[in-house]
Amino acid sequence: PQAPDNGESAVPDAPAAAPGVPQLPPDQVMLTLRTPDQEGSTGQPIFTAVDAGGRTSVFVFIRNQSGIVDNYDLRVEGLPEEWWTIFPNTVYLVPYGTAGNYEQEVEVVLHPPRAADAEARPWAFNVVVLSKAHNAQASSPQGTLTIHPYTDIESELTPDRATGRRKATFELAVANRANARTGVDLVANDDEGVCDIQCPEPQVVVEPGETVTMPMVVHAPKRILVGRPLDRRLQVSAQPMAAEQPGIPKLATFRQKPYLPWWLAPIVPLLIIAGVLAYILWPRTVTVPELTKVQGTLAAQKLLDNAHLKLNPQIIQKVVKGVPAGKIYDQSPAAGKKVKKDSQVTIAIAQAAGGGAAVVPDVTGGPPATADTKLRDAKLALGAISPQPADPQGKIASQIPVKGTKVTPGTAVNVFEAVAKPATNGKGKKDAAGAGAGAAAGAAKAAGGPVIVANIAKQDMQKGASTLSQEGLVPQPKNTFAAQKPGTVVGTDPVAGTKTTKGADVTVLISVGYPRLAYDDFNNVLMADGGTGKKLPAVTKGTTGFVDPTWSPDGKTLVYRGATGPNGTSPLFVIDTTKKDATQAQITSGSDDLHDPTFAPNRKGDLLAAIRVKPLPSGGSDGDLCFLRLNGTQQVQPNCITDPQWNLGHRIAWSPDGTKILVFGIQAAATTPPATPPTTPPAAPALSTFGLVEYQSALPFSADQNQWGQGKPATDVSTPGKGVIDASFRPDGKQIALVANTDNDTGSFHVFLTKPTDLLMAKAKALPTGACDASWRPDGGELLIAAFQPQCPSNSLYAIARVDPANPTQVNQIVAQGIDPAWQPVQVATAPPLPSQQPGP
Secondary structure, three states, X not given: OOOOOOOOOOOOOOOOXXXXXXXXXXXXXXXXEXXXXXXXXXXXXXXXXXXXXXXXXXXXXXXXXXXXXXXEEEEEEXXXXXHEEEEOOEEEEOOOOOOOOOEEEEEEEEOOOOOOOOOOOEEEEEEEEEEXXXXXXXXXXXXXXXXXXXXXXXXXXXXXXXXXXXXEEEEEEEEEXXXXXXXXXXXXXXXXXXXXXXXXXXXXXXXXXXXXXXXXXXXXXXXXXXXXXXXXXXEEEEEEOOOOOXXXXXXXXXXXXXXXXXXXOOXXXXXXXXXXXXXXXXXXXXXXXXXXXXXXXXXXXXXXXXXXXXXXXXXXXXXXXXXXXXXXXXXXOOOOOEEXXXXXXXXXXXXXXOOOOEEOOOOOOOOHHHHHHHHHHXXXXXXXXXXXXXXXXXXXXXEEOXXXXXXXXXXXXXXXXXXXXXXXXXXXXXXXXXXXXXXXXXXXXXXXXXXEOOOOOOOEHHHHHHXXXXXXXXXXXEEEOOOOXXXXXXXXXXXXXXXXXXXXXXXXXXXXXXXXXXXXXXXXXXXEEOOOOOEEOOOOOOOOOOEEEEEOOOOOEEEEEOOOOOOOOOOEEEEEOOXXXXXXXXXXXXXXXXXXXXXXOOOOOOEEEEEEEEEOOOOOEEEEEEEEXXXXXXXXXXXXXXXXXXXXXXXXXXXXXXXEEEEEEEEOOOOOOOOOXXXXXOOOHHHHOEEEEEEEOOXXXXXXXXXXXXXXXXXXXXXXXXXXXXXXXXXXXXXXXXXXXXXXXXXXXXXXXXXXXXXXXXXXXXXXXXXXXXXXXXXXXXXXXXXXXXXOOOOOOEEEEEEEOOEEXXXXXXXXXEEEEEEOOOOHHXXXXXXXXXXXX
């Protein structure tokens, strides 16, 4: 309910006292209210909330201050009598200050029903006591009970069948069984998508307890001059706006009548031919079996196969009170309905309420019965089996969701059986007799010729995979980072339109969204969606100068540099991003002054490299490479390499095997290294001599500075004003991205791709992508860049963008202003979308 627009409070006034009953003077009795979370009564109005159909309590404190013994009867005014219970509802109190019980606290249980009458809004109430000694009453301070809204929409489409030559009219009734006004989306279509279905409004608002009835007029696409009536199957759904799961559609049939019946054809042979065709093409109907009484979807699919019907792979799943997880609680069309042969039947399966997540097991390699047992043991349900009709002895080749996915208990897992491939007769010709046992139908289809891969992009993953399976192909789901909605098919391999053979595997690329992006704006560490750039809650809050974020290898923890202190130094902080109210912890002393912390890609995720900046006696500062191993949230000491030959700064790049580190450096003659080198040679040649310095260790991921020795130049540092300022190893170690200006005289830095063994860039490929730093997406599919600015200044914010190395001219900006961007290192194989939740890395 919306607040009144006249400036008044949305909380109603307290109910008036009962007429005709005198009021006790205020000093005769003390009467206050409190909620369970209050330690004591304050005498002020109270506020509490409850779900319709739920329970909550308030406590009323009564003190007899009248000077005589008195009995008090209690009741609640302002709420219907059946909404509250008081125990005890009568109290006996002696006068205040005498021996005995002169005061008492009583619990009032409020339990509004789950019904439209329990309107979702604030309800004002008082607790009233009636003094038997004085035959007068007193009221407590006002209480406000806010009842939360819920949704319960029912719809009915009548009649089941309507006829007409060009149009037919149906009536849709939408009933709101809930306690709040509900907006309802109306969606109507036919099986072929050719009819024009008109409704007065695409959305309606239904008041609680009310039913809205409206006409739906269906127009046929064209006339049928001569022929037979054509049945057009209609599906109409009415569901609350922004509902996470689609409702089960209501079905009806528009029978389009011809203007002239078929038997008016003037020639007898044509009548005979028409009769034969009518016999062949006449719509055959079957009866929908009862599916809500069988145990699981395997039994339901057997019933549908026997009835020549198909199970809709898009199974409705939601939590239903009182229904065990995995149980079929509804179906559409309903049992007993007459439908066309091979029609789809949609089922709804109950999911468990709460209780954590279930892990999807690997059910490939065996028959459906074995998969059903494994899924039941994992508190999950077997979904649709494709292709249909299912082969009870068939071998399951793939599944959705894939193994290891965490889902809600009771979730249905769709499976796809292997399809027999065409056999050859020794001369390269196809032979249907080569099909295995239990797959004769598939073998027959396999001999029918090549199959063209269907275009299933933008479809739901379950529907798209089922489409391929019904065509005799075997879908192999593969998760991928993509900007499309998680759970949506991005594409296939081979691509749509490709000719292939029956039984061939087709990789189905399924979007899991993008990993998150951490960056800073010189004041705070911020977060954004890596695909869309949508801002997410900030990691730090304030204006205290948090910068240089780096992710732990498991994508859960962030380490970043804190505010610069009075002496110009900065400590490092760590925070767990998986906890909603996590607080940061300081892990180094501010006097260490560590910059650019970078996690090593080791399994433990406890090793960091950083640059220590220390002042020089002669003025300026020097940067050294340091290592520190985290110990929870405790402060640790860095182990640093004193390297007089190089003044280090900017980004640090770990090799995936942990044996090499590349870091930007300026030769020791420089006194104060900028975050990036100057693009034009300064007066002192040494200041313009820069590049990447390499450190190597025989012991991978060592935190011992002695293991790494002294740094050596890894890139060409012979040309003043030209060199490499940044590097990023691709996660598989097969390629490295370098940011350099070695191919031009303008000082413009951009991205080069080469092998890690070619740091001198003899065979490097230059991308037309101006950048000041670059880092690989966790799966190596894209680069994250800070777009180029002249001289790459360290005190400026950059546009942060995604670049696909295969299409480098397409730059997708995701953050308008930021610096120090870092992908969350979530692996796509371990971050599949949940069918009943919003996905995210």
